[in-house]
Amino acid sequence: MSAVWTLKALGLGAVGLTLSVEVLGWFFRRFGSKGFLKEVIFFPTEFACVEHVFEPTLQCLCPLPHGLETSLARLLRHVLSAKSTLDICVFAFSNMDLSRAVLALHSRGLVIRILIDKDYGGITGSQIGPLRRAGIRVRYDSGAVHMHHKFALVDGRRLVTGSLNWTLQAVQKNKENVMVTEEPRLVTPFVQEFQRLWDANDPEGCGRAAPLPQQGTERQGTERQGTERKGT
């Protein structure tokens, strides 16, 4: 009888151990240090072609090095990983590779929103004009000296943020950092802040009650879609 009970106890112990290992494994994968995406990318990017990020099967003939997973290629892959939405909140946006990625997502039918600084949205080479002409919704932040954020939210759950403005110089010349994470405690505040700023700069909202601009000037915080702004 005791031998049977011993066997039963051992069997129960084995089952318990197996279950514990399974639960711990799941717990580690779900909540553990490696559970959520966490990546840091430093710039300036390496000097190389990024055509393979957009067209993996295309044999590019440009004279740059090919097939490298440069900092820019990694950043582009995160942007292009969007499946449903992309919210961009940046001080300046003149980088043509990043613009191409956003346009590619737009052509796939994703919902894209861009919030940009009212002054730096119109710098030389700004991509805001082409993006708006393509039908992407853009709002200009009007409530601060500078809207100095440099972040994007991929599908509302992947945060791409750092010191990097979305410009050619920042990507190719400056020392910069970009952090990519899906950690909810870091992502959620940015999701809320984007929505807050987007709503605050709604031209159909309180902006309507603001005094009309004088002739020759433009009202700040206006959403534009399909029409051009100076310098973009």
Add this chain to the structure above:
Amino acid sequence: MSAVWTLKALGLGAVGLTLSVEVLGWFFRRFGSKGFLKEVIFFPTEFACVEHVFEPTLQCLCPLPHGLETSLARLLRHVLSAKSTLDICVFAFSNMDLSRAVLALHSRGLVIRILIDKDYGGITGSQIGPLRRAGIRVRYDSGAVHMHHKFALVDGRRLVTGSLNWTLQAVQKNKENVMVTEEPRLVTPFVQEFQRLWDANDPEGCGRAAPLPQQGTERQGTERQGTERKGT
């Protein structure tokens, strides 16, 4: 006999369950979603006095609101939490409250290193001069169009990073973000990058082999301590 074995099995089960809960609790605290510090702070800061951050017992008589845990107060607390080292890598540094915090840490004997952009280290109101005069080690980055980072490492394990330059305008006027985390997978790359940039701008290193600057100009990447640089 079977009753005794049943009791033993139940007792063993209870011990196993207790241990499992303990282990899971530890695991969650150590590696779980809430295990490592993760905090996001948005700017501009609220308009309030931050004297209580420096001198909690002092009754400040200034006309500003008191005792508020503003965005700036929270940022200052993270900087002041340093116990042994503080590494700062910023594009521009003219905020006097942040400078006061760094000087307070220096007076406590902490090892402080500051890496700053070669051009923006000398903006109007820059605190680099006073910090250097106090004996803090400063190096100017010389290897890029801009050293555009805005991060600090507290005791080599707490990362403070984001869009915020350490200036008065950024803190009081701009829309900015600062992320604070102790998540090793995010902190470690910044620790390595700081050391890489610090070494790369060592005036005792390869900088010595560089051609001497012409009269009236300064060599870039030079560490200065105790002497003044123009505009700081």
